[in-house]
Amino acid sequence: MLDDNEIIEIISEYDLELKNTDPELVEIIDNLICVDLKDEYMKLSYDERMIVILTTLITNQSVDLYEKLLTQALRNGFKPVIIKEMLYQTIVYVGLSKVYEFIDITNDIFDENGVDVPLPGQSITTNKTRKNEGYTIQADHYGKDWLDMKIKSTPDNQKQLWDYISAFGFGDIYTRGGISQKQRELITLAVLVSLRGCEDQLEIHMRGNLKVGNDENKIIAVLMILIPYIGFPRIHNALKILNKITI
Template identity: 30%
Template structure:
């Protein structure tokens, strides 16, 4: 490839990235890039070219899915409030509802604790208040009534199957009460809530676990995403996207976990034939 062709390819990446950045970010899309002009203009260019031109423009996930994954990852990281604000706003711009955003933030309480979820909701409140262009939505609905343990056990089986059951069984000899709380809260209270479908919940969970670097739980939830209708391509795309938000080591570690999960499922599938 000649230098002229290289220049054209780089320009194409930048233009593609800028178009997508403007679609996600709306009127404020270039504010962050402009703020880098006096200190690190190359970082601004790389953000556009790599983050948007190379990654977010990839097929395999919708923009709605990508924004939910980003909101989930930034919430659990807990150290990037300005970026979380931008991407909550961006999620609204690409058709994610306020209810879906709130449910993603509530969901984060399982994986990063209540402080992360509460801080995320504070950011969301500010974004929602500023978006007078969008119609108001009612508060996120509550979880269904009934026995929390029974509801949680059913959800655990549907989502994580054997992998989830193994996690609970491994706790019985040391912390059976923790196993019960896990089922009642994580699956009975949170996963069973309406407002965000199971596939979206598992997609954001994969993003959260990748960002947090918790490999065993990531493996369980890659299984879970595949169990509720996700594809291997969607799993890989979430992991690639996390390179931009949690770094290449986190994404590479996630890819290694996914490789093992895919291989295990293929072996089990062949053994059933």
């Protein structure tokens, strides 16, 4: 098994066809990753890098690239349970319509690589506990005073949205086993950075990342390694939000 310092996600290793048809592009992108961004990559573990990159590919509906990178990741020791939890959590932010196909793709890749499904269950809540458990995680990550203020300031005929967020988004998903809360906040960070029009939510979850222990330097490294996948403008926007809450 290779260690983190020996694994870099470069196109020339996972897309041989593109290397043959567009060798100059492959060289340019590989240089960006291996030379310009190498120090940023090394600030993150392999699991952290694959979590945010694969989440970004799902969010942007990059089916072919997802297939190639997921296959490589499995062969490099990326755990299937992390992949499944990443998929399930992404539904909260982009919806089932965008994740559904990736679940099938993932199961096919698992089958090709000898991974049996279903994986062991990770749910720990019940219908009676899911809302309260979800509220507790929200309050811990983003602050009870802030959360209660947001709920109180919501019009009465819309307050049920917060029940859904607590019960489904956090009670059903964030409470699950398989990955840590630090990893879960990185998943959400990657989704929101990749989406348009979610700046308010991105600020909330940047604060959540800091609260659970993903420090400023780790957040910056995540943003930088996503440059090849989502371009510079969204990274500029995300850094502006990070600077707002840390400077």
